[in-house]
Amino acid sequence: MAINTIALAVRNMNVAFDEKQVLKDISFTAGKGEFIGIIGPNGAGKSTLLKAMRGLIPSTRGTVLFYNQPTQKLADKQLARIVAYMQQEINVSFGFTALEIVLTGRYPYLGWWKDESKTDYDIARKYMEFTGVSELENVPVQSMSGGQRQRVLLAKVLTQETPLVFLDEPTASLDLLYQEEIFSHCQNICQQGKTVLIVAHDLKLAAKFCTRLILIADGQIVADGLPAEVVTAENLEKTYGLHSAVFVNKVTGNLDIHTYAAATINAKSKMHVIGGGGTAGELLRHFHEKGYHLSIGVLQQGDTDADVADAFGVESIISPAFTAFSAAAITSNAEKIAHADMVVLTNLCFGEQNLANLQAAFHAEKLIIIEDSPIQQRDFTQGIATELYKKLVKQPNVIVETTITFLRR
Amino acid sequence: MFSVNDGVLKKQMLMGAMGILLISMCVISISWGQVQVPIADTISIVLKNMGITDNINGVEQAQEAVIWHIRMPRVLVGVLTGAALGVSGAVMQGIFSNPLADPGIIGVSGGASFGAVLAVALGLSAQSLYYMPFFALGGALLAVGIALALAMSKGKIPVMVLLLAGITVSMFMGALTSGILTFMNENSIREFLFWTVGGLDYRRWEHVALAVGPISVGTIFLCLMARHINIMVLGEEEARSLGVPVAKLRIILLFVVTLTTATAVCVSGAIGFVGLIVPHIVRLLLGPDHRTLLPASAIAGALFLVTCDLIGRMILPAGEVRVGIVTALLGAPYFLYLLHRLQKGVLR
Numbered sequence: 196m197a198i199n200t201i202a203l204a205v206r207n208m209n210v211a212f213d214e215k216q217v218l219k220d221i222s223f224t225a226g227k228g229e230f231i232g233i234i235g236p237n238g239a240g241k242s243t244l245l246k247a248m249r250g251l252i253p254s255t256r257g258t259v260l261f262y263n264q265p266t267q268k269l270a271d272k273q274l275a276r277i278v279a280y281m282q283q284e285i286n287v288s289f290g291f292t293a294l295e296i297v298l299t300g301r302y303p304y305l306g307w308w309k310d311e312s313k314t315d316y317d318i319a320r321k322y323m324e325f326t327g328v329s330e331l332e333n334v335p336v337q338s339m340s341g342g343q344r345q346r347v348l349l350a351k352v353l354t355q356e357t358p359l360v361f362l363d364e365p366t367a368s369l370d371l372l373y374q375e376e377i378f379s380h381c382q383n384i385c386q387q388g389k390t391v392l393i394v395a396h397d398l399k400l401a402a403k404f405c406t407r408l409i410l411i412a413d414g415q416i417v418a419d420g421l422p423a424e425v426v427t428a429e430n431l432e433k434t435y436g437l438h439s440a441v442f443v444n445k446v447t448g449n450l451d452i453h454t455y456a457a458a459t460i461n462a463k464s465k466m467h468v469i470g471g472g473g474t475a476g477e478l479l480r481h482f483h484e485k486g487y488h489l490s491i492g493v494l495q496q497g498d499t500d501a502d503v504a505d506a507f508g509v510e511s512i513i514s515p516a517f518t519a520f521s522a523a524a525i526t527s528n529a530e531k532i533a534h535a536d537m538v539v540l541t542n543l544c545f546g547e548q549n550l551a552n553l554q555a556a557f558h559a560e561k562l563i564i565i566e567d568s569p570i571q572q573r574d575f576t577q578g579i580a581t582e583l584y585k586k587l588v589k590q591p592n593v594i595v596e597t598t599i600t601f602l603r604r
Numbered sequence: 605m606f607s608v609n610d611g612v613l614k615k616q617m618l619m620g621a622m623g624i625l626l627i628s629m630c631v632i633s634i635s636w637g638q639v640q641v642p643i644a645d646t647i648s649i650v651l652k653n654m655g656i657t658d659n660i661n662g663v664e665q666a667q668e669a670v671i672w673h674i675r676m677p678r679v680l681v682g683v684l685t686g687a688a689l690g691v692s693g694a695v696m697q698g699i700f701s702n703p704l705a706d707p708g709i710i711g712v713s714g715g716a717s718f719g720a721v722l723a724v725a726l727g728l729s730a731q732s733l734y735y736m737p738f739f740a741l742g743g744a745l746l747a748v749g750i751a752l753a754l755a756m757s758k759g760k761i762p763v764m765v766l767l768l769a770g771i772t773v774s775m776f777m778g779a780l781t782s783g784i785l786t787f788m789n790e791n792s793i794r795e796f797l798f799w800t801v802g803g804l805d806y807r808r809w810e811h812v813a814l815a816v817g818p819i820s821v822g823t824i825f826l827c828l829m830a831r832h833i834n835i836m837v838l839g840e841e842e843a844r845s846l847g848v849p850v851a852k853l854r855i856i857l858l859f860v861v862t863l864t865t866a867t868a869v870c871v872s873g874a875i876g877f878v879g880l881i882v883p884h885i886v887r888l889l890l891g892p893d894h895r896t897l898l899p900a901s902a903i904a905g906a907l908f909l910v911t912c913d914l915i916g917r918m919i920l921p922a923g924e925v926r927v928g929i930v931t932a933l934l935g936a937p938y939f940l941y942l943l944h945r946l947q948k949g950v951l952r
Contacts, residue, residue: 246841251844270847271847271848271849273847274847275845275847278845279845280845282845285838285839286701286839287837287838288701288702288703289703289837289892290887290892291892292891295834295892295893296838299834299835299838299846300846302835302847302848305831308828310895355846
């Protein structure tokens with residue numbers, strides 16, 4: 196998407212609280228229509244960044260420009276007609292109703308002595324309909340559920356009719372359904388030409404809906420770009436201290452994140468897995484998290500085991516699908532088997548195309564065979580595989596286990 | 605047409621009803637007392653003295669004197685004071701978005717009492733009636749200023765800290781007031797009572813003249829700021845992000861509230877709890893919108909104070925219970941009830 200108009204520019208912003216530097220030299224620009232997620236661990240300075248850009252917290256250095264106008268030169272109400280800001284938590288006391296709260300969004304447009312006109316009411320009602328809270332018009336905000344309240348507050352922010360919208364964790368403490376809803380409302384308004392900056396806690400949602408992510412840690416921008424460029428295992432480890440696998444979820448088509456606590460005890464053990472057809476996924480996950488140095492082969496292209504290997508950065512030997520393994524793949528598989536400290540043959544089915552995997556297992560120095568179901572049920576070669584398998588089991592240095600007993604070790 | 609009109613109509617009718625109730629209560633209060641005057645006679649005396657009608661039949665001179673020179677100013681001072689306290693309380697609660705805020709609690713009454721007593725002690729009040737309000741205002745501003753300075757941290761005013769600071773300042777000012785009074789003379793006991801437990805006895809037309817200006821101007825100004833106060837209720841950050849100059853507006857509003865309340869204290873002494881319970885009840889009846897809440901709190905505050913004064917005069921056959929005692933007797937339990945509800949998190 197070509198972005199022509201610069202809606203927001205931040206230059207060298209620094210913020211300090213009592214000598215403590217909270218934001219260090221933050222600079223970035225945002226184009227019109229961008230939906231930017233600001234992510235990062237707790238205490239990274241995400242909310243501070245939003246507040247400082249809006250001028251609610253003084254910055255020690257740096258400038259902020261909204262549509263090329265420096266914020267210092269704009270009056271209070273002018274600013275409020277350019278940026279709407281939704282804070283993390285708002286305590287609506289005294290039983291104000293939803294409509295009364297949404298109408299406050301018209302404040303920047305009203306003269307000092309003027310009351311809201313019919314037009315202001317129409318605008319407020321329009322956005323209440325957009326966020327689906329029309330029926331709650333006369334309900335006190337205090338007595339609403341979290342999801343209803345956030346939608347009312349979103350309607351209020353939209354009623355401000357500003358080209359820029361800042362949202363500070365609007366989905367915190369909401370049910371999954373409402374979280375998605377808030378994000379999709381934001382996506383809609385960005386498509387209408389607004390620029391939305393959202394501080395988000397949920398990386399998956401942010402990656403799914405935002406057009407761009409800015410990752411902040413320790414008051415600095417660590418990464419800035421497309422969600423897939425920013426949400427990487429490396430960045431997550433660096434900023435959140437998380438061990439993770441980032442992959443495209445084939446079911447949803449979205450970026451997905453699998454996180455785990457890492458163990459480094461087995462860092463030097465090399466394990467090669469002979470798998471395929473989805474039989475190796477659980478093993479790969481388990482031993483990757485245990486810190487093994489893994490490889491897998493031979494897999495056909497598009498095998499889910501290949502996706503799992505990819506997500507965890509496991510080296511995999513891939514051969515084209517729907518045909519017998521290529522000679523090159525068989526050779527590299529043999530190499531891996533020769534160098535592995537341990538080889539695992541999964542509970543896979545054998546056909547003409549992958550018989551080579553069974554043959555390769557004979558060269559393993561130490562072989563573990565996973566047998567969850569009898570070989571006869573997995574043999575699609577009229578007995579050739581069964582015969583080979585029985586021979587293999589009788590080899591020295593071979594242990595036969597089920598998945599459950601093996602993983603429990 | 606938009607449906608809010610129904611609500612507006614209902615609110616206007618309720619306000620009108622409160623206004624009629626206030627006038628009726630004033631008439632009853634004027635006619636009731638040791639010298640009982642029939643209501644009809646009371647009305648004709650008042651109308652005559654206001655220059656609306658000229659001849660009245662069968663009314664004794666003594667009765668006329670009691671009605672016009674004793675009870676009329678008393679009730680009017682009650683109306684002004686009640687209105688000032690009601691509207692000031694509502695504004696304080698709005699700008700601090702806390703239902704427990706009240707000008708008395710942050711030190712306005714204590715400071716105003718101190719200033720007024722100081723004027724008396726220096727002999728200035730004998731020279732001109734107008735020294736006292738200035739001293740009262742000065743004392744109130746000083747007290748609020750100290751409380752704010754104590755509570756302010758990083759440009760923000762945490763409400764709970766402000767309340768505690770206000771209570772401390774009030775007690776300190778109270779000690780100074782008592783100290784000055786003990787050094788004055790025998791009569792000071794009565795004075796002491798007046799400044800610690802407000803009352804409406806011995807109020808004259810001079811007191812009405814003194815209070816009517818600042819209180820009317822203050823009340824009208826505060827009512828005009830209602831829409832801005834509506835936004836301030838949402839909290840400092842929210843209000844600022846909507847373009848409200850929160851810090852500036854807060855100081856202006858606090859100043860006007862202090863002026864209005866100090867004037868009230870000046871003519872009727874420290875009367876507690878009106879600013880606390882009146883806005884709360886009005887909010888339950890009419891909703892939280894300050895555009896109706898503020899004028900309605902003024903009317904209801906006046907109604908409440910005049911009624912309390914009447915009750916105070918009715919309970920004892922001879923003599924009276926001061927209105928400050930009546931409001932405290934009614935207000936303190938209600939305040940505790942509010943605290944209890946607040947703890948359960950159901951207060952609106």
